Amino acid sequence: MSLPRKVRVGMIGYKFMGKAHSHAYRDLPFYFDTDIEPVLQTIVGRDEANVKRAADKFGWLSYETDWRRLIERGDIDVIDIGTPNHLHAEIAIAAAQAGKHIICEKPLAMHKEQALTMWKAAQKANVIHMISHNYRFAPAIQYAKKLIDDGVIGDIYHVRAQYLQDWLMDADFPLVWRLKKDICGSGTLGDLMAHSIDLARFLVGEIKEVTGMMETFIKKRPVEGEQSMADVDVDDAVAALAKFENGAFGVFEASRFGKGNRNGNRLEINGSKGSLRWDMENMNTLQLYLDNDVFGMQGFRTIHCTESVHPYAGAYWPAGHGIGYEHTFINLIHAFTKGISTHVNPSPSFEDGYRNQVVLDAISKSASKGARIKVTY
Numbered sequence: 533m534s535l536p537r538k539v540r541v542g543m544i545g546y547k548f549m550g551k552a553h554s555h556a557y558r559d560l561p562f563y564f565d566t567d568i569e570p571v572l573q574t575i576v577g578r579d580e581a582n583v584k585r586a587a588d589k590f591g592w593l594s595y596e597t598d599w600r601r602l603i604e605r606g607d608i609d610v611i612d613i614g615t616p617n618h619l620h621a622e623i624a625i626a627a628a629q630a631g632k633h634i635i636c637e638k639p640l641a642m643h644k645e646q647a648l649t650m651w652k653a654a655q656k657a658n659v660i661h662m663i664s665h666n667y668r669f670a671p672a673i674q675y676a677k678k679l680i681d682d683g684v685i686g687d688i689y690h691v692r693a694q695y696l697q698d699w700l701m702d703a704d705f706p707l708v709w710r711l712k713k714d715i716c717g718s719g720t721l722g723d724l725m726a727h728s729i730d731l732a733r734f735l736v737g738e739i740k741e742v743t744g745m746m747e748t749f750i751k752k753r754p755v756e757g758e759q760s761m762a763d764v765d766v767d768d769a770v771a772a773l774a775k776f777e778n779g780a781f782g783v784f785e786a787s788r789f790g791k792g793n794r795n796g797n798r799l800e801i802n803g804s805k806g807s808l809r810w811d812m813e814n815m816n817t818l819q820l821y822l823d824n825d826v827f828g829m830q831g832f833r834t835i836h837c838t839e840s841v842h843p844y845a846g847a848y849w850p851a852g853h854g855i856g857y858e859h860t861f862i863n864l865i866h867a868f869t870k871g872i873s874t875h876v877n878p879s880p881s882f883e884d885g886y887r888n889q890v891v892l893d894a895i896s897k898s899a900s901k902g903a904r905i906k907v908t909y
């Protein structure tokens with residue numbers, strides 16, 4: 533067997549997602565036999581002391597303080613973008629033009645026009661492109677996809693998705709970048725509902741029409757490092773109704789004010805022959821209801837998605853041992869490196885990021901106009 537090809541990664545951003553992605557590159561060869569070996573070549577951050585500390589801690593060979601310098605370098609094959617959202621497009625387009633493969637955090641862009649430009653730039657450069665919707669890569673979600681595609685729950689009527697967190701409920705919590713529209717594009721919509729839209733698109737199909745409502749509960753917050761207050765110009769909570777092209781009906785809710793929900797990413801799908809339920813806070817299990825179970829014994833059964841038949845699960849531990857949040861990123865990076873090795877673009881791609889963004893923009897437009905909006909791609 534030939535030795536794995538080394539692919540040198542340059543990653544921009546070193547906080548929450550930087551940590552998750554670093555760990556995934558590091559541990560990928562530990563669990564998977566791949567013909568690509570990621571090299572943690574260079575990590576980028578503007579603050580030299582902090583980025584140096586992150587490089588040492590996460591195992592990167594070097595660091596830079598300017599992402600442009602990273603893209604100019606000849607010893608980088610992949611650009612991994614984990615910056616605040618307003619920088620995604622500029623970095624991704626520069627990376628594509630320099631012939632680097634790209635993986636970008638979600639939401640792909642600030643708005644759909646920008647997302648389209650990113651997708652077209654990556655396509656034109658013929659590089660592999662992926663958006664980091666990690667929850668798709670939970671074995672239970674991958675197995676749900678297989679069950680749906682195999683017709684086990686029949687025709688889909690309902691998709692009900694909630695993504696609830698509660699880290700923003702303190703009125704003294706400062707105006708961080710995730711609360712500034714010119715940096716993040718939108719609030720809970722792009723940060724949390726983008727994940728639910730991705731799962732729904734993956735499992736059920738394309739959305740053709742939406743109605744949205746948004747709310748900002750705390751309208752002014754302390755400016756970081758200052759004594760002053762400033763307006764919050766993004767949503768704290770969002771709800772949307774959706775019609776899917778295949779006739780399914782969707783109800784989506786996302787909030788940072790769902791007291792007690794730390795990372796409550798949940799989904800229920802009802803079909804003509806059965807239903808599925810998934811909850812990220814219990815991520816290794818999938819609830820399945822089947823109409824053709826014996827009458828009197830019907831009910832939601834709990835499937836522990838830790839068997840070798842469950843996608844990705846077999847790469848880790850013997851059945852019943854379970855995996856965690858970080859492994860969804862290893863699985864994502866596995867799909868990404870496989871794409872690089874085969875030159876077949878994996879999913880979710882920048883096209884998925886663009887389509888997701890079109891839905892997000894339509895929800896936002898619907899909320900501001902108070903009208904139902906057709907989603908056109």
Ligand code: SOE
Pocket residue numbers: 548697723724795
């Ligand atoms: C927000 O709190 C956040 O970190 C999101 O940005 C991530 O996408 C989500 O997976 C966890 O929560």
